[in-house]
Amino acid sequence: xxxxxxxxxxxxxxxxxxxxxxxxxxxxxxxxxxxxxxxxxxxxxxxxxxxxxxxxxxxxxxxxxxxxxxxxxxxxxxxxxxxxxxxxxxxxxxxxxxxxxxxxxxxxxxxxxxxxxxxxxxxxxxxxxxxxxxxxxxxxxxxxxxxxxxxxxxxxxxxxxxxxxxxxxxxxxxxxxxxxxxxxxxxxxxxxxxxxxxxxxxxxxxxxxxxxxxxxxxxxxxxxxxxxxxxxxxxxxxxxxxxxxxxxxxxxxxxxxxxxxxxxxxxxxxxxxxxxxxxxxxxxxxxxxxxxxxxxxxxxxxxxxxxxxxxxxxxxxxxxxxxxxxxxxxxxxxxxxxxxxxxxxxxxxxxxxxxxxxxxxxxxxxxxxxxxxxxxxxxxxxxxxxxxxxxxxxxxxxxxxxxxxxxxxxxxxxxxxxxxxxxxxxxxxxxxxxxxxxxxxxxxxxxxxxxxxxxxxxxxxxxxxxxxxxxxxxxxxxxxxxxxxxxxxxxxxxxx
Amino acid sequence: xxxxxxxxxxxxxxxxxxxxxxxxxxxxxxxxxxxxxxxxxxxxxxxxxxxxxxxxxxxxxxxxxxxxxxxxxxxxxxxxxxxxxxxxxxxxxxxxxxxxxxxxxxxxxxxxxxxxxxxxxxxxxxxxxxxxxxxxxxxxxxxxxxxxxxxxxxxxxxxxxxxxxxxxxxxxxxxxxxxxxxxxxxxxxxxxxxxxxxxxxxxxxxxxxxxxxxxxxxxxxxxxxxxxxxxxxxxxxxxxxxxxxxxxxxxxxxxxxxxxxxxxxxxxxxxxxxxxxxxxxxxxxxxxxxxxxxxxxxxxxxxxxxxxxxxxxxxxxxx
Numbered sequence: 001x002x003x004x005x006x007x008x009x010x011x012x013x014x015x016x017x018x019x020x021x022x023x024x025x026x027x028x029x030x031x032x033x034x035x036x037x038x039x040x041x042x043x044x045x046x047x048x049x050x051x052x053x054x055x056x057x058x059x060x061x062x063x064x065x066x067x068x069x070x071x072x073x074x075x076x077x078x079x080x081x082x083x084x085x086x087x088x089x090x091x092x093x094x095x096x097x098x099x100x101x102x103x104x105x106x107x108x109x110x111x112x113x114x115x116x117x118x119x120x121x122x123x124x125x126x127x128x129x130x131x132x133x134x135x136x137x138x139x140x141x142x143x144x145x146x147x148x149x150x151x152x153x154x155x156x157x158x159x160x161x162x163x164x165x166x167x168x169x170x171x172x173x174x175x176x177x178x179x180x181x182x183x184x185x186x187x188x189x190x191x192x193x194x195x196x197x198x199x200x201x202x203x204x205x206x207x208x209x210x211x212x213x214x215x216x217x218x219x220x221x222x223x224x225x226x227x228x229x230x231x232x233x234x235x236x237x238x239x240x241x242x243x244x245x246x247x248x249x250x251x252x253x254x255x256x257x258x259x260x261x262x263x264x265x266x267x268x269x270x271x272x273x274x275x276x277x278x279x280x281x282x283x284x285x286x287x288x289x290x291x292x293x294x295x296x297x298x299x300x301x302x303x304x305x306x307x308x309x310x311x312x313x314x315x316x317x318x319x320x321x322x323x324x325x326x327x328x329x330x331x332x333x334x335x336x337x338x339x340x341x342x343x344x345x346x347x348x349x350x351x352x353x354x355x356x357x358x359x360x361x362x363x364x365x366x367x368x369x370x371x372x373x374x375x376x377x378x379x380x381x382x383x384x385x386x387x388x389x390x391x392x393x394x395x396x397x398x399x400x401x402x403x404x405x406x407x408x409x410x411x412x413x414x415x416x417x418x419x420x421x422x423x424x425x426x427x428x429x430x431x432x433x434x435x436x437x438x439x440x441x442x443x444x445x446x447x448x449x450x451x452x453x454x455x456x457x458x459x460x461x462x463x464x465x466x467x468x469x470x471x472x473x474x475x476x477x478x479x480x481x482x483x484x485x486x487x488x489x490x491x492x493x494x495x496x
Numbered sequence: 497x498x499x500x501x502x503x504x505x506x507x508x509x510x511x512x513x514x515x516x517x518x519x520x521x522x523x524x525x526x527x528x529x530x531x532x533x534x535x536x537x538x539x540x541x542x543x544x545x546x547x548x549x550x551x552x553x554x555x556x557x558x559x560x561x562x563x564x565x566x567x568x569x570x571x572x573x574x575x576x577x578x579x580x581x582x583x584x585x586x587x588x589x590x591x592x593x594x595x596x597x598x599x600x601x602x603x604x605x606x607x608x609x610x611x612x613x614x615x616x617x618x619x620x621x622x623x624x625x626x627x628x629x630x631x632x633x634x635x636x637x638x639x640x641x642x643x644x645x646x647x648x649x650x651x652x653x654x655x656x657x658x659x660x661x662x663x664x665x666x667x668x669x670x671x672x673x674x675x676x677x678x679x680x681x682x683x684x685x686x687x688x689x690x691x692x693x694x695x696x697x698x699x700x701x702x703x704x705x706x707x708x709x710x711x712x713x714x715x716x717x718x719x720x721x722x723x724x725x726x727x728x729x730x731x732x733x734x735x736x737x738x739x740x741x742x743x744x745x746x747x748x749x750x751x752x753x754x755x756x757x758x759x760x761x762x763x764x765x766x767x768x769x770x771x772x773x774x775x776x777x778x779x780x781x782x783x784x785x786x787x788x789x790x791x792x793x794x795x796x797x798x799x800x801x802x803x804x805x806x807x808x809x810x811x812x813x814x815x
Binding site for chain 2 (some may be wrong): 050069070071074082084085086087088089090091095099100102104108109110111
């Protein structure tokens with residue numbers, strides 16, 4: 001019914017899709033799988049009219065089509081529930097459900113309020129969703145918003161329904177609601193694309209499975225012909241056994257201990273221990289709650305429940321500044337957003353968290369600042385003309401080194417690195433690894449969040465894996481394999 | 497559950513608070529000032545707030561949509577100058593479409609800069625501000641433009657109908673029009689959705705660009721009307737006639753609970769904000785409070801309302 005073939009799509013610096021294909025039959029649930037960044041979401045955004053492919057064709061019932069925008073895709077019967085929620089918080093449930101097609105007279109010149117709420121109530125009743133149509137969406141839980149999102153698409157009797165990780169924020173009850181909706185749509189002949197990371201759902205729901213890796217089509221087969229190991233193999237694609245860090249995990253002194261930490265739907269009871277002098281990797285799929293956990297440790301967000309101990313002392317940072325003073329530094333994954341100030345020179349960036357130490361009664365001596373910066377640039381091998389070079393003009397790797405230098409210069413006892421090598425070339429990567437190892441050797445406790453499993457296996461002493469807001473297990477790096485780590489990442493045993 | 501319902505309650509309180517503030521101020525003024533009590537004075541408030549009210553109604557749309565328009569005062573001034581010149585040249589009724597045209601052109605310019613070129617509204621409308629000021633100053637050469645057209649003055653400001661001046665009726669018409677557009681049309685629903693989350697609205701297939709363009713253009717057209725009322729009231733035009741109107745309009749919209757950043761606001765609430773500022777201006781002026789003190793009081797009022805709004809919407813910190 002819907003067929004995407006030979007799709008290529010590049011973004012600046014990345015080739016997201018490289019000759020990928022996908023086909024969907026009426027009345028089937030087709031699971032679409034792959035690792036983070038494999039190109040699943042990009043592919044579906046092309047089907048939904050949000051992106052135009054660079055090359056390739058889309059056929060609907062055998063006829064080539066092209067969608068200039070989401071409205072055109074919708075008009076053709078293709079509806080999408082995006083991973084990024086599009087429920088508008090400032091509108092109520094009914095307005096959200098019927099957005100863009102509100103019941104109205106005179107071609108939209110007079111909205112029929114009564115009909116709006118009647119129709120919304122009817123949709124909710126038919127889909128057996130217990131929800132007040134007048135409730136403001138801003139007051140719904142994330143899971144409930146997801147349900148509104150799904151109901152909005154289902155209510156339009158789609159021919160094709162694309163669900164992009166629909167269960168990522170659903171509770172048990174809402175999940176059952178979703179599954180029954182999917183079953184009903186299927187019998188009505190709707191073709192359903194189901195993107196998910198949860199293996200059990202795939203085998204419970206899917207008729208066929210397609211796996212994408214690095215933007216390429218890897219396999220399409222009946223779900224009955226596949227099993228979990230085969231799928232993981234297809235997604236990983238290699239039996240990687242690269243060089244590992246050779247070293248015993250030093251577990252002498254506990255640096256940071258986390259017990260029962262919770263925040264919203266993202267962090268749901270995390271227990272984790274980070275030892276002095278170790279590099280602990282934190283693996284997990286997108287949305288597993290890794291960054292959210294690091295933000296709690298770094299004092300950016302406050303936990304709802306649970307406690308943290310830093311070298312045996314209770315640790316509850318009220319701000320990034322408090323965390324910094326306690327000796328915990330966080331280098332964010334979003335370099336441009338939080339890590340470095342792009343328009344400022346290297347020197348000022350590095351000195352930023354240390355300004356108090358570098359200043360006398362509020363006055364900063366430019367000479368002292370430069371010396372300080374030069375010292376750190378040397379230690380980290382930042383390649384820039386000097387401390388006055390603007391950070392924005394440096395390469396990604398050097399920007400990352402500046403971000404690192406900035407926090408290392410505060411002499412942290414615990415350092416949290418979120419995707420420290422994202423967008424960094426191979427050479428700079430190796431340098432950053434060496435730096436991280438040297439830090440640990442000096443006794444710093446290092447937590448590294450990374451979506452690249454080979455990187456974690458190469459760099460870390462130990463790797464903990466998060467799944468759905470919890471730590472599902474940890475392994476010494478020497479024993480870890482990508483397959484074992486992915487098994488843990490897909491873990492859903494705690495769902496009960 | 498109880499926390500949620502109490503939140504909702506406190507939101508109502510914010511609405512109520514605004515109405516109460518008006519009642520309190522009016523009561524105080526009624527007691528304190530015999531001149532304020534004078535029915536003629538009270539009737540006059542309606543026409544005094546006409547210019548502010550129309551600008552605030554337009555500004556409510558713009559802010560609700562998550563944008564800002566700093567050009568309204570300058571555009572209204574430019575429209576006023578052009579119209580006065582047209583009237584002085586004896587162009588008669590043609591002055592009216594010309595006024596609307598001048599406003600529309602600047603509004604369209606704002607819209608195109610924001611939508612097509614991706615210029616932030618703050619910058620784009622600042623550009624229009626300077627452009628409109630440039631046009632007005634060039635045309636007037638710094639002089640006051642006089643014109644004689646009693647029919648025009650009567651139509652837009654001084655004429656009396658059912659005991660109220662024409663300016664008031666224009667204000668009422670604009671409030672009804674804008675209130676209907678926002679609350680009762682698909683266009684209004686789209687404005688609100690875009691203000692809630694423009695990116696999500698685009699993903700939902702709403703015509704984001706078109707709606708933004710329309711709102712900026714409509715605002716410009718209404719500034720043409722404001723320009724006409726302005727000169728009709730005083731009988732002459734100056735290049736700086738309505739400068740500063742942008743800030744009063746933003747203040748009135750914000751006092752009425754329109755949230756900077758978009759998504760929340762309504763025309764009836766903005767009307768309350770306009771009324772509050774109008775009564776305050778009138779009362780303070782009539783009691784001979786000096787102009788600078790008036791400004792301080794207005795500023796304090798805006799801060800107070802914003803703080804109450806923050807508190808009412810919960811301590812979650814998400815705006």
